Amino acid sequence: MDKQIQEMSRPDYRRIYNDIIIKKHPDKKEKCQSFLLKKQLSALDIIKLNSLIFDSGDRECIAFNQKNKAYNRSAIQEILEYQIKNKLNNTQLASHFKLSRNTIAKWKKMIMS
Incomplete structure (x- = not known):
């Protein structure tokens, strides 16, 4: 439900x-x-x-659009799958999606545990 x-x-x-x-x-x-x-x-x-x-x-x-972004669990998983598929490191992925490297690392810890 x-x-x-x-x-x-x-x-x-x-x-x-x-x-x-x-x-x-x-x-x-x-x-x-x-x-x-x-x-x-x-x-x-x-x-x-x-x-x-x-x-x-x-x-x-x-800058305004960046401050107002929010990601749900499925979006985070899609982004991390994109990283694996395209063999990107955290810095490259963060640059591609205009995110922080720390955000990527935090998401990886969250998904892995």
Whole structure:
């Protein structure tokens, strides 16, 4: 029952990003179309979609977005699987996802134990 409640409380990112693209960034619709056609977006898909839409090089915007990121257990597992699949060390992974190396190390300890 808890799983059903969690699934229902998860935002519909596909609809949210679709609305943002239509209203604010219609020029980026083609780039993002492959993500928007998916039935359910994974955590990595959301991160990629967000970077496609908003990362324009504005330092203030990037800093604001970084402060407001939150990751659930499945997102953390996806990121750590990405590290294994692409044979990245903690520094490379942190740089790729714009995270702290300490955060990656903390997640590894949390998942391993």
